[in-house]
Amino acid sequence: MENSEAIALTAALLAAAGDLTKRINDGVVARGFEGRPAYGFAFARLAPDGATATDLAAHLGITKQAASQLVDELVRKGYVERRPHPGDARARLVVLTELGWACTRAAEEAALEAVQPWIELLGEGEVRVLCDRLRRIAPYGPFRPAW
């Protein structure tokens, strides 16, 4: 593999990720929610049973102060609530409100809609393979771009 191909791969990845992220966010906004992509990444962590601000920070790859600010913002918009943490009086458990769940569902719908053009272009099987390959390459890591 040549140098320039590696660069091209990176560019393609970035373009694809950016495109998809933008389309999903647009879709969420079109459904009447206001937000930025970071919300979605936060919701992904909060969804099952809630999380602390520090958990969220680790998940997003930011400081706990920044995570706390993000939570403030989400509270202000009515997407989450801070509840006392059962079993640790220092911590506060951040959980989705009904509106937060609605927004999460909207994001999932928008995501499905956003990948449709890809499915039409490559076929569902290919997209699935693509997804599989990607997950094998970068199994985890913060859901936040590192630059």
Add this chain to the structure above:
Amino acid sequence: MENSEAIALTAALLAAAGDLTKRINDGVVARGFEGRPAYGFAFARLAPDGATATDLAAHLGITKQAASQLVDELVRKGYVERRPHPGDARARLVVLTELGWACTRAAEEAALEAVQPWIELLGEGEVRVLCDRLRRIAPYGPFRPAW
């Protein structure tokens, strides 16, 4: 395809793109250059024959003012020069210096190095296919994340 799969695809794309970008930047820094990932995206546009700040802005998906600031920064670090534009006295052609070329080569090396683990994991053929699919999906667009 289910909703959650579409979300997973997005997450995987972001993780992969972020991972690769970070590794390339680390590689460039390890080779003795200081910079942030945006430099690489700028170099990609400047490399062949130079470009104007406005060209660069369109390429990166930012305002011309921001592009101009980026060029200032690159000039300050010695990676590019502003030369008078032949044939348009308003414009200034931004071209790579020797140091800029060296940094570009370093980035290509780092990129090749960064995809090595992927090649070992999937095989070169699979990576090439992956790259092809991605380029068909998002043929162009700014080299800058959209969020």
Add this chain to the structure above:
DNA sequence: TCATATGGTCAAGCAGCTTGACCATCCAAG
């Protein structure tokens, strides 16, 4: 019981971008 680790908050600062206003030059219609 006390030292240290951990969750959270407050405050200040900064990087990188945006908007708005402006000037110099280009270019095409008259």
Add this chain to the structure above:
DNA sequence: CTTGGATGGTCAAGCTGCTTGACCATATGA
């Protein structure tokens, strides 16, 4: 030629989302 709008660039101010640093309250283990 002239002239009016489009285009490349710059200056200045401001904002958003993050960081660092200091600090308090609670938890935990020796």
